[in-house]
Amino acid sequence: xxxxxxxxxxxxxxxxxxxxxxxxxxxxxxxxxxxxxxxxxxxxxxxxxxxxxxxxxxxxxxxxxxxxxxxxxxxxxxxxxxxxxxxxxxxxxxxxxxxxxxxxxxxxxxxxxxxxxxxxxxxxxxxxxxxxxxxxxxxxxxxxxxxxxxxxxxxxxxxxxxxxxxxxxxxxxxxxxxxxxxxxxxxxxxxxxxxxxxxxxxxxxxxxxxxxxxxxxxxxxxxxxxxxxxxxxxxxxxxxxxxxxxxxxxxxxxxxxxxxxxxxxxxxxxxxxxxxxxxxxxxxxxxxxxxxxxxxxxxxxxxxxxxxxxxxxxxxxxxxxxxxxxxxxxxxxxxxxxxxxxxxxxxxxxxxxxxxxxxxxxxxxxxxxxxxxxxxx
Numbered sequence: 001x002x003x004x005x006x007x008x009x010x011x012x013x014x015x016x017x018x019x020x021x022x023x024x025x026x027x028x029x030x031x032x033x034x035x036x037x038x039x040x041x042x043x044x045x046x047x048x049x050x051x052x053x054x055x056x057x058x059x060x061x062x063x064x065x066x067x068x069x070x071x072x073x074x075x076x077x078x079x080x081x082x083x084x085x086x087x088x089x090x091x092x093x094x095x096x097x098x099x100x101x102x103x104x105x106x107x108x109x110x111x112x113x114x115x116x117x118x119x120x121x122x123x124x125x126x127x128x129x130x131x132x133x134x135x136x137x138x139x140x141x142x143x144x145x146x147x148x149x150x151x152x153x154x155x156x157x158x159x160x161x162x163x164x165x166x167x168x169x170x171x172x173x174x175x176x177x178x179x180x181x182x183x184x185x186x187x188x189x190x191x192x193x194x195x196x197x198x199x200x201x202x203x204x205x206x207x208x209x210x211x212x213x214x215x216x217x218x219x220x221x222x223x224x225x226x227x228x229x230x231x232x233x234x235x236x237x238x239x240x241x242x243x244x245x246x247x248x249x250x251x252x253x254x255x256x257x258x259x260x261x262x263x264x265x266x267x268x269x270x271x272x273x274x275x276x277x278x279x280x281x282x283x284x285x286x287x288x289x290x291x292x293x294x295x296x297x298x299x300x301x302x303x304x305x306x307x308x309x310x311x312x313x314x315x316x317x318x319x320x321x322x323x324x325x326x327x328x329x330x331x332x333x334x335x336x337x338x339x340x341x342x343x344x345x346x347x348x349x350x351x352x353x354x355x356x357x358x359x360x361x362x363x364x365x366x367x368x369x370x371x372x373x374x375x376x377x
Contacts, residue, residue, distance in 0.1 A: 001090060001091050001095075002021075002091045002092060004095075007021055007022070024228065024231075024248050024249070024251050024252070027092040027093070027251075027252055028092075028224065028228075028251045028252055028254075028255035029255065030088075030092050031088040031089065031091070031092045031093070031252045031253075031255045031256040031259065032088075032255040032256060032258055032259035033259060034087070034088040034091060034092070034256070034259065035084040035085060035087075035088045035255075035256040035257070035258075035259030035260040035263060036084075036259040036260070036262055036263045037263075038083060038084045038087055038088065038260075038263070039080055039081070039083075039084040039259070039260050039262075039263025039264055039266070040263055040266065042080055042083055042084070043080050043263065043264070043266070043267050043274075044267075046077065046079055046080050046274075047074055047077070047267065047273055047274050050074035050075070050076060050077070050274065051074055053123075055074060055075060055076055055122050055123065056071070056072040056073055056074055056075060056122070057070055057071060057072065057073045057074075057075045057122075057275050064338065064343055064346045064347060066346065066352070070272070070275075073272060073273070073274065073275055074273070074274045074275070075118060075122055075274070075275040075276075075277040076115070076118045076119075076122065076275075076277045076279050077264065077267070077268065077274035077275055077276050077277060077279075077280065078111065078114060078115075078118075078276045078277050078278070078279030078280020078281065078283065078284075079115075079279055079280075080260075080263070080264055080267070080274070080280075081213070081260050081261070081264045081276065081280045081283075081284065082107065082108075082111050082279070082280065082283060084256070084259065084260035084263055084264070085107065085253070085256045085257050085260045085287075086104065086107065086108070088252075088255075088256040088259070088260075089103075089104065089252055089253050089256050090104075092252050092256075093249055093252040093253065094246075094249050094252075097246050097249040098149075098153065098155060098246065099246055099247050099249055099250050099294050100249050100250070100252070100253065102146055102149060102150075102290065102294065103250060103253050103287060103290055103291065103294070104253075105142070105145060105146070106142055106146055106195070106283075106286050106287055106290040107283050107284075107286070107287050108283075109138070109141070109142040109145070109286075110138070110139065110142055110195075110199055110282045110283040110285075110286040110287075111279060111280075111282070111283035112138075113130070113135060113138035113139065113142075113278075113282055114203075114277065114278035114279040114280065114281065114282035114283055115278075115279045116130055116138075117129040117130035117135060117278040117279075117282075118277040118278050118279050122277075129278070135282075136196060139192075139195055139196040139199055139200075139282075139286070140192050140196065142195055142286060143191050143192030143193075143194070143195035143196060144188065144191075144192055146191055146195065146290055146293065147187060147188035147189075147190075147191030147192060147293075148188060150168060150187075150191070150293070150294065151168050151169065151187055151188055152168070153168060155245065155246070156168040156244075159242070159243070159244065159245070167180075167242055167244070167296065168187070169182050169183045169184055169187040170182055170183075170242065170296060171183065171296045171297070171298045171299055172241055172242060172296050172297055172299070172300075173299060174299055174300050174303070174373040175373055175376060177240055178240065180242070181299070190298070191293055194289040194292070194293060194298060194301065195286050195289050195290060195293075197289070197312070198285045198286060198288050198289030198301070198305065198308065199281070199282045199283075199285035199286040199289065200282075200285065200312070201285055201305065201308035201309065201311060201312045202216065202281045202282070202284055202285030202288070202308055203278060203281040203282055203285060204308075204311045204312055204315055204340050205281075205307060205308050205311045205340065205342070206275075206276055206277075206280075206281040207340060207342055207343060208270075208342050208346075208352050208355060208356050209268060209269060209270040209271060209272040209352060209353075209356065210265055210268050210269040210270060210272070210356050211342060211355075211356045211359060212276060212281055212284075213261050213264050213265050213268055213276060213280075213284075214261065214265055214356065214359075214360055214363075215307045215308070215359065215360070215363045216257070216261055216284050216285075216288065217257070217258050217261030217262060217265070218360065218363040218364060218367055219288055219304055219305060219363070219367070220254045220255075220257040220258045220261060220288070221254070221258050221367070222304055222367045222370055222371065223250070223254045223288070223291045223292065223295075223304075224250075224251050224254035224255050224258065225371065226295055226297060226370075226371075226374075227247055227248060227250035227251045227254055227291065227295050228248055228251045229241060229374070230242065230243065230244050230247045230248070230295045230296070230297075231243075231244060231245070231246065231247040231248020231249070231250070231251070232248060239374045239375070241296075241374065242296050244294075244295060244296065247294060247295050250291055250294065250295065253287075253291075254291065257284070257287070264276070264280075270352055270353045270356065285308070288305065289301070292304070300370055300373060303366055303369055303370050303373070304366060304367065304370040305366075306362065306363070306366040307359055307362060307363050307366070310341055311340040311341050311342065312340075314335075314336055314339045314340050314341040314344065315339045315340050317335050317336075317339075318334055318335055318336055318339035319339075321333065321334065321335050322334060342355055342359070
């Protein structure tokens with residue numbers, strides 16, 4: 001909205017300095033700062049509101065005993081993150097842009113699914129919250145909307161790559177030059193799978209103070225850089241990646257997410273004053289997946305989102321091995337002391353802040369590797 005206002009004023013009155021809103025870098029910086037200010041402003045207010053209505057985290061029996069002290073900590077703090085991301089995007093983004101509209105739909109859609117889950121668990125006191133299949137249904141619907149829109153988008157059909165018209169179903173293959181992969185008729189199912197997988201992966205990672213939101217911030221910073229490259233004809237040509245006209249606007253969203261992550265981390269770092277809950281984790285996970293899909297970098301997710309991938313893999317391995325050994329030997333055995341992976345390290349006696357910091361370091365290393373894939377080809 002401010003983008004349109006400043007553009008209009010610059011066009012009519014030509015005031016000095018207003019033309020700067022045409023630059024993505026300026027609007028991205030403005031979005032990040034705006035998100036940070038909003039999170040600092042609404043954070044304490046929402047935390048007080050959650051405490052007033054006794055919307056707190058229930059004691060988790062399946063978590064380490066040290067987590068029993070966290071019971072009662074306000075949850076549904078994802079409202080802080082979502083407000084801090086959505087408002088700056090609306091203020092500084094181009095709301096006529098297809099990519100901006102789609103990322104807003106994904107964020108709001110999955111945010112509503114997560115909010116309903118948190119509401120049933122915390123307010124209605126239903127331990128399992130939203131029935132698992134209902135949650136997956138919501139994720140599938142969001143993925144279907146995103147996938148269908150991109151599949152039939154005329155803007156993408158007009159793009160020419162290696163002499164072929166249309167990049168709707170193509171994706172870039174990391175580490176290989178001039179190599180793309182075509183999902184073809186499996187494109188929409190692939191989008192649905194990624195949206196569901198990434199939203200649940202961030203949800204699983206959200207188990208230690210500051211772990212999920214800090215990692216999301218690192219990933220969002222990386223995606224901001226990649227989105228800028230994909231939306232810039234010169235940089236995309238130089239690095240030989242698919243040029244997607246208008247995709248640079250995703251930089252505004254990603255920058256806002258970085259600012260919101262830093263702002264929420266102020267309250268969520270150890271010892272946490274508020275938890276993100278499914279309201280935030282499902283929405284942010286889906287947003288990460290959606291961004292990689294829109295900029296045609298789906299195959300980079302296992303690298304860039306390596307932390308989320310490892311956390312999810314640890315849960316899958318633990319459950320499969322437990323079921324296998326129970327069927328084979330009559331008693332279930334475990335690969336990890338506890339899953340997800342961060343709980344395994346907790347059970348080994350490593351302090352929570354040290355685990356989180358080490359995961360941050362790994363996330364930064366994965367960010368560097370992900371960016372290196374554009375040059376090492």
